[in-house]
Amino acid sequence: MNRISTLFGLLLVGALLWGSCSSTGRIRIPVAVPPQVILPDGLQKIGLVNRTLALENENKKILNVVEGVLTGEGAYEDRSGAVACLAGAQTQLTQDGLLEAMLLDSILLPGTGTGLQPLPLDWGVVDELCDQYGLDGLLVLEVFDTDQSGSSTTNAINQVRSIAETGSVRPVAPVTNPRVHVKMAWRLYDRQQRLILDETRMSDFFVANSRTTTGIYDLGEFAKRDAIQQTGYVAGRSYALRFLPGFVNVFRDYYRRKGDEMARATRRAEVNDFDGAAEIWQGLTNASKAKIAGRACFNMAVYHEIKGDLETAREWAQRAYTDYNERRGRDYARQLERRIQRGGGI
DSSP states (O other): OOHHHHHHHHHTTTTTTSSSSSSSEEEOOOOOOOOOOOTTTTTOOEEEEEEEEEOOOHHHHHHHHHHHHTTTTTTTHHHHHHHHHHHHHHHHHHHSSSOEEEEEEEEEOOSSSSOOOOOOHHHHHHHHHHHHHSSEEEEEEEEEEEEESSTTTTHHHHHHHHHHHHOOOOOOOOOOOOOEEHHHHHHETTTTTTTTEEEEEEEEEEEEESSSSSEEEESSOOGGHHHHHHHHHHHHHHHHGGGSSSSEEEEEEEEOOOOSSSHHHHHHHHTTOHHHHHHHHHHTTTOOSSSHHHHHHHHHHHHHTTTTOHHHHHHHHHHHHHHOHHHHHHEEEEEHHHHHTTOOOO
């Protein structure tokens, strides 16, 4: 949790976006959101297993070799990509101290060897591996399938299909900047509860050697033969983020004014001295002018939301509306009420 608290602090520093002429400024507040998958307390040690391969016949081996020659890639690159994918997931899970994750690289469980996800493992297999390695569960990569396009010999797989279907080669225009499309499927087996805690498929694009990319990740400069491994590693880490809390930004307006105490509070807020700004806003909540007092109450609500005290923030927003007819306070109080009902989330 220390890493999470530190990250929240870093995100909060410098989180102000200021308008130049408006009577209001805007504050960006990072809000913690729970992980997509909540892990039970009893799940402490897991094994990562590769289940992406199928028992191959000789014809399929030959086809894989042909595809490798045409695409300029080594045969069975998806195998090394799957290993890298598991390693990436292990790194992400262990670096935050979330789980003790053991890479069972000597274990290969049979799968489909395609983009189709196999049926869940028999619990007898899960029990056997967990007993053998002292595990609470298994995280199994059950599909890892890639298509690499955009290289000078792009769409070679389509050429193989064309040869098989029509007997002729489909011409391909040479281009640059290879793009790797990754398809993954995972299952997380909880041995103690006999539950599959997570069952998900993911698909993403990763682009190499490109400054502008439609994919989320830019893999940077590296040899083509390393593209699948690099992609697999990053993809594995991205999957593991499902088990970690994250942050989203919410934007809040606050009142500012030139040439008076409100302006002095604004200057303090601009240098992230929110406590100092709140001291001034607190004093202004009893101002003789209702407009100033209402806006100060509204700003106090923003201050307490920044500090994570949603109950007090809601009270100040309600006061801004009920006592001083600050209309924004009504909508703000409703937003805060929704966050409280959702346990602090959005």
